[in-house]
Amino acid sequence: MKIAVAGTGYVGLSVALLLSQHHEVHALDIVPAKVDLLNAGKSPIVDKEITAFLDRNASGERPLNFQATLDPAQAYTDADYAVVATPTNYDEKRNYFDTSSVEAAVAAVREHSPHAWIVIKSTIPVGYTLQLRERLHDDHIIFSPEFLREGHALYDNLHPSRIVVGAPQDDEAAVAAAKTFAGLLAQGADPAEAERHNANGSTGIPELVVGTTEAEAIKLFANTYLALRVAYFNELDTYAESRDLDTRAIIDGVCLDPRIGDGYNNPSFGYGGYCLPKDTKQLLANYAAVPQNLIEAIVEANRTRKDFVSDEILQLVDGVKEPVVGIYRLTMKSGSDNFRQSAIQGVMKRLKGKGVTVIVYEPTLNKPDFFGSPVTHDLAEFKAKADAIVANRWNNDLDDVADKVYTRDLFKRD
Ligand SMILES: NC(=O)c1ccc[n+]([C@@H]2O[C@H](COP(=O)([O-])OP(=O)(O)OC[C@H]3O[C@@H](n4cnc5c(N)ncnc54)[C@H](O)[C@@H]3O)[C@@H](O)[C@H]2O)c1
Structure with a gap:
C-alpha cells in the first residue's frame, strides 16, 4: 500500500516509521531542514526508538520503505491513505483549536489524490470531522x-x-476504511504486544472503530482525565504545604488503594506540555451549553497551582534586595527535548510580573535570552548568581545547591 503522512513531528514521524515496516511511506513536511535530516537518516526529534529505527534502516539491518519529502505530488499521488499529523494549537482569541494546518494538508492531498482515504491524526475539536466532511463534500475523511x-x-x-479509528457508523465504505487503517497500525505494532493483550484474556490489541465524534471525544476526555489527575495531586500538595503536612506520606497512603493507583501522582508546577493545556481548554469549549463543573475546574486548577507555586517562591526570596531567581530547565519532564507549554514558563511569567529578576539555565536553548530573561549554559555561574533556584523536576546536578532549590518533585520521577 502507498501511504502518505503530512507532518513529521512526534505523531507523524512515529506513525510513518511504524507503517513503513510493511508499506511504502512518503512523509511530507513543509520545513526543508526536517526533510533533509530525515533523508540523511537522522531524527529531527529526540526519541530513542525513532533513532534506532533510522539507524537499523541505514545499516540495512531492518530496511524500511520510508522517504521524507517536501513535494506534495510525490507524497500524495496514488496514495491509498494520507495521514494528517500537523499541529492544532489553541487559538486563545477564538477559544478553539486552530485547525488551519489540518485543512491546508487536506487540500494539498485532494489536489493530487481525489480518492485517498484521509486519516486525521491531529487532535481536533469534538465534531470537527463530520463538519469538515460536510463542508468539503468529502466522504473520504476519517x-x-x-x-x-x-x-x-x-x-x-x-x-x-488501544487503537481507535472513527468513521461515521452509517457509512459502510468509511467503516471498512477505518477497520483497514486500524489493521495497518496493529500490523506495525510489536508482535509481542498482541500476545500481551491475549494473555489478559482479550484478543490482541484492542481495536475500536467508533463514530468520528466519539473518537474525537475519546481523545479529549482521555487527556482531560490525565490533566485532572495531575491537578488533583497538585492540589493535594497545595493543601499539605499550606497546612505544613507531609505531602509524600499522604500520597503514599492514598495511592496504595488499587482503585486509585500509583501513576501520575508526583506533584509539579502544573500540567503542561503541548497537549494537556490545549486539549482541556478545547474540551471545555466543546461543552459550551452543556452543564459541567469539573472540566472548567481542571482548566482553572492549573492557574491556581501556578499562582500558589509562584507565591511560595516569592516567600523564599522575601527580604532579599533585588532577588535573582534561577529557572533550572524550561522543559516539562527531565528527558524532554522541547518546552512547549511547560508549566515553569507560567511560574516565570508570574515572578517577572512581581519585578523579580529571572535567569534561565537551559542547555538546549541556543539563544541569549528567553522572553527577556538571560539564558546561560554555564551551570556553575547560574548556581552562583541565583538567590533561589526553581526546578519543576529534580536533577542530581542540583545536589550541591539543594538548600536553595524550590521543587515539588517529591518522587524524583516524571
Ligand atoms: N506531541 C504529542 O505528544 C501528541 C500526542 C497526541 C496527539 N498529538 C496531536 O498531534 C498533532 C501533531 O502534534 P506533534 O506534536 O506531532 O506536532 P509537531 O509540531 O511535532 O509536528 C507537526 C509537523 O507538521 C508540520 N506541518 C505543519 N503544517 C504542515 C502542512 N500543511 N503539511 C505538512 N506538514 C506540516 C510541521 O512542520 C511539523 O514538522 C497535534 O494536533 C497534537 O495535538 C500530539
Missing part, C-alpha cells in the same frame, strides 16, 4: 486519535494500549 507520549513516541505506537 479520524484516528493518537495517544503517544513525547519521548516515547514510536515506542507507544509499537506498544499501543
